[in-house]
Amino acid sequence: MDRTIAIDVNRLCKSYDGHKAVDDLSFQVYAGEIFGLLGPNGAGKSTTLRTLITLLHPTSGSASVLGHDTVREADLVRTLFGYVPQERAIDRFLTGREHLELLGALYHLTKEEAGKRIAELLKLVELEAHADRPAKTYSGGMKRKLDIACGLLPNPKILFLDEPTLGLDVQSRLRIWDYIRMLKARGMTVVMTTNYLDEADQLCDRLAIIDSGKVKTIGSPAELKVALGGDIVSLTIKETARLGSLASALKGQPAIRAVNTTETGLDIRVESAEKALPVILEAANKLECRLDFIDYHRPRLDDVFIAHTGRSLKDAAPAEEHN
Amino acid sequence: MAHYWQEIGALTLRWVRRLSREKFSMLFTLVQPMLFWLIFFGNLFQRAADVQVTQAPNYISFLAAGVVVMTVLNNGLAGGVDLLFDKENGFLERLMSAPIHRSSVILSRFIFVMTITSLQVLVILGIAFLFGVHPATGLAGVAMILLIGMLFGVGLTAISMAMAFSVKSHGDFFSVLGFLSLPMIFLSSALVPLTAMPGWMSVLAQFNPMTWAIDAVRPLILTGWSDALPHVGMAVVVMLIFDALCLYGGAKAFRRAMG
Structure with a gap:
C-alpha cells in the first residue's frame, strides 16, 4: 500500500x-x-x-x-x-x-x-x-x-x-x-x-x-x-440505585480491566468473559442486584471510544461547534 | 488578471440570478422607496411643507434628492445581507476554499449593489419626472447624481459587509440595520433643509455624510450647475473620506473573519 x-x-x-x-x-x-x-x-x-x-x-x-x-x-x-x-x-x-x-x-x-x-x-x-x-x-x-x-x-x-x-x-x-x-x-x-x-x-x-x-x-x-483487548460484558440490572456500589465492588478485581456506568447498567471491559463472568455474578449476588440482561461481545468502536474518552459518543454533550 | 475577471463575472452572475429568482422581493425593494417616500410622503406633505422653507417649487421636487440618496442608503446598508446568509450557511466557506482572489467575492458584491442602485435611482428620477420634477442640469446632471450615489454607496456597502462578517447572528445584523436607517434619514437634509431644523438636529445632520450627498444632488435637480458645483465638489471630498474609512474597517473585518 x-x-x-x-x-x-x-x-x-x-x-x-x-x-x-x-x-x-x-x-x-x-x-x-x-x-x-x-x-x-x-x-x-x-x-x-x-x-x-x-x-x-x-x-x-x-x-x-x-x-x-x-x-x-x-x-x-x-x-x-x-x-x-x-x-x-x-x-x-x-x-x-x-x-x-x-x-x-x-x-x-x-x-x-x-x-x-x-x-x-x-x-x-x-x-x-x-x-x-x-x-x-x-x-x-x-x-x-x-x-x-x-x-x-x-x-x-x-x-x-x-x-x-x-x-x-x-x-x-x-x-x-x-x-x-x-x-x-x-x-x-x-x-x-x-x-x-x-x-x-x-x-x-x-x-x-x-x-x-x-x-x-x-x-x-x-x-x-484489538488494542483494547479482551471482551466487553454488558449488564442491565433492576436496582439501578446500586450501580455505583456494584461498579466499585468490581473495580480492581483481577479479571476486570475497566468499568463504565451506563444509564441502566454497566459496561465492563474484561480479560476474558469466561474468567470474569463468575466474579461479576458473585458481586451482583452479594449486593442483591437482580440481572435483567447480560451479554458479552468483542470490543466495538463504541467501546474504543468509551475507553479513550471516558464517555459514550451518544452521551457526549452536544456542545455547539465553533464557527 | 483573466482569472480575476472570470471569478468576478461568475460571482456577479450569481447575484443577478438570485435576484431574478426572487421576483417578488425584487418588486417590493424596487417599489418601496418610490411608493412610500416619493409618492405618498411627497404628496402628503405637499401643502404642509412651506415653499419658503424648502426653497423649491413644490415638496416633491425638494424631496426627490432625498429619496434618491435614501435609496442609495438602504441598498448600501442591505448590501451585505446576502454575504451574511452565505457566511451562516457555509456557502462563503465553499467559495473561499476555492483558489480565488480573496477580494473577488466582495468586489462582485460591490459591482452588483452599485448597478442595482443606479438602475433604481434612474427609475426614481423617471417617476419624479412624471410628477413634473425635471432635473435642471439635464442628462449630465443625472450622470453626476449617479456618480455621487455610487461614491456614497461604496462606503455604505462596505459598512454592511463589515457588519455581515462581524455579527454573531443575523438577528444582530438586522437590529443594527433597523436602528441605523431611520435616524440616518431624519438626521439629514432628506426631508427638511438644515436651516429649518432644531439647532441640535442640524448640528448632528452636518456630521451625516448623507446630508452632503443630498445637498449636492438637490441643486443638480432644482437649480443648475453654477449653484450645484461647489456642493458637488464638497460632496466628492466628503464621500472619498467616508469611503476610505469604511473600506478600511471593512477590510479589517473581512480579514478577521477569514482567519
Missing part, C-alpha cells in the same frame, strides 16, 4: 478567546486512504478541517497538504483539494448545474472543460434529470449529492468531507458511502469528519478519535478494537 503522506498535521493549536478548540493535535493521512476524524460536536473536528482548507490560521503548530503549508502556501493548497461542507451550503435559488458552473469559473476552467466535467459529474451523482431545477426543490439526499459533485468539480487529489451523512435517511447514507468508496478506488485521498460510529467503522481505513481538541487514539478500526 502507498504510504506517501498526503496530509501532515503537526502540533496544531487553535484558541478562541482563551478557549482551546484544538490543543496540540498531530496526525498524518496517507495518500489513497479514507481517514476519519471521529468525535462529538465541539471536539475540534471542524476546526481542524477548516485549518486544512486554509480558512483558519493556527494559533501555533502547522498543517500541510501534499507537502504545502496551509498558511504560507494557501493559494497553492486551495488548488489541490475539493471540499464538501455540511449540507446547508447550497444556494437554494440556483440550479444544480448553476452551482457547478459557478465553481467551474472559480477553478478557472474554460467553458468547454467545465461543460464536459459538469456532464460527467451530474451523471455520476445521478442528478442529470434534476440539474436545471432550483436547489430549493431538492431533497436532503439530492442536496448532498450536489455537494459532493461540487467537491469533485476541481478533480482533486484530496477530498475533504464535513459530516457527509449528517441528517440523511438510511438509503441516502448508503449511497453516499458507495460514492466515497468509489472515490477511494479511483485513488483519491478522502478525509472526513463524522460523529457516527458505524460510519467511521464501515468506511474509514484509519481514524483519529478526537475529544476536547486532542487526539485520543489513532489507527484502523480493527487495530483500535
Whole structure:
C-alpha cells in the first residue's frame, strides 16, 4: 500500500478567546486512504478541517497538504483539494448545474472543460434529470449529492468531507458511502469528519478519535478494537440505585480491566468473559442486584471510544461547534 | 488578471440570478422607496411643507434628492445581507476554499449593489419626472447624481459587509440595520433643509455624510450647475473620506473573519 503522506498535521493549536478548540493535535493521512476524524460536536473536528482548507490560521503548530503549508502556501493548497461542507451550503435559488458552473469559473476552467466535467459529474451523482431545477426543490439526499459533485468539480487529489451523512435517511447514507468508496478506488485521498460510529467503522481505513481538541487514539478500526483487548460484558440490572456500589465492588478485581456506568447498567471491559463472568455474578449476588440482561461481545468502536474518552459518543454533550 | 475577471463575472452572475429568482422581493425593494417616500410622503406633505422653507417649487421636487440618496442608503446598508446568509450557511466557506482572489467575492458584491442602485435611482428620477420634477442640469446632471450615489454607496456597502462578517447572528445584523436607517434619514437634509431644523438636529445632520450627498444632488435637480458645483465638489471630498474609512474597517473585518 502507498504510504506517501498526503496530509501532515503537526502540533496544531487553535484558541478562541482563551478557549482551546484544538490543543496540540498531530496526525498524518496517507495518500489513497479514507481517514476519519471521529468525535462529538465541539471536539475540534471542524476546526481542524477548516485549518486544512486554509480558512483558519493556527494559533501555533502547522498543517500541510501534499507537502504545502496551509498558511504560507494557501493559494497553492486551495488548488489541490475539493471540499464538501455540511449540507446547508447550497444556494437554494440556483440550479444544480448553476452551482457547478459557478465553481467551474472559480477553478478557472474554460467553458468547454467545465461543460464536459459538469456532464460527467451530474451523471455520476445521478442528478442529470434534476440539474436545471432550483436547489430549493431538492431533497436532503439530492442536496448532498450536489455537494459532493461540487467537491469533485476541481478533480482533486484530496477530498475533504464535513459530516457527509449528517441528517440523511438510511438509503441516502448508503449511497453516499458507495460514492466515497468509489472515490477511494479511483485513488483519491478522502478525509472526513463524522460523529457516527458505524460510519467511521464501515468506511474509514484509519481514524483519529478526537475529544476536547486532542487526539485520543489513532489507527484502523480493527487495530483500535484489538488494542483494547479482551471482551466487553454488558449488564442491565433492576436496582439501578446500586450501580455505583456494584461498579466499585468490581473495580480492581483481577479479571476486570475497566468499568463504565451506563444509564441502566454497566459496561465492563474484561480479560476474558469466561474468567470474569463468575466474579461479576458473585458481586451482583452479594449486593442483591437482580440481572435483567447480560451479554458479552468483542470490543466495538463504541467501546474504543468509551475507553479513550471516558464517555459514550451518544452521551457526549452536544456542545455547539465553533464557527 | 483573466482569472480575476472570470471569478468576478461568475460571482456577479450569481447575484443577478438570485435576484431574478426572487421576483417578488425584487418588486417590493424596487417599489418601496418610490411608493412610500416619493409618492405618498411627497404628496402628503405637499401643502404642509412651506415653499419658503424648502426653497423649491413644490415638496416633491425638494424631496426627490432625498429619496434618491435614501435609496442609495438602504441598498448600501442591505448590501451585505446576502454575504451574511452565505457566511451562516457555509456557502462563503465553499467559495473561499476555492483558489480565488480573496477580494473577488466582495468586489462582485460591490459591482452588483452599485448597478442595482443606479438602475433604481434612474427609475426614481423617471417617476419624479412624471410628477413634473425635471432635473435642471439635464442628462449630465443625472450622470453626476449617479456618480455621487455610487461614491456614497461604496462606503455604505462596505459598512454592511463589515457588519455581515462581524455579527454573531443575523438577528444582530438586522437590529443594527433597523436602528441605523431611520435616524440616518431624519438626521439629514432628506426631508427638511438644515436651516429649518432644531439647532441640535442640524448640528448632528452636518456630521451625516448623507446630508452632503443630498445637498449636492438637490441643486443638480432644482437649480443648475453654477449653484450645484461647489456642493458637488464638497460632496466628492466628503464621500472619498467616508469611503476610505469604511473600506478600511471593512477590510479589517473581512480579514478577521477569514482567519
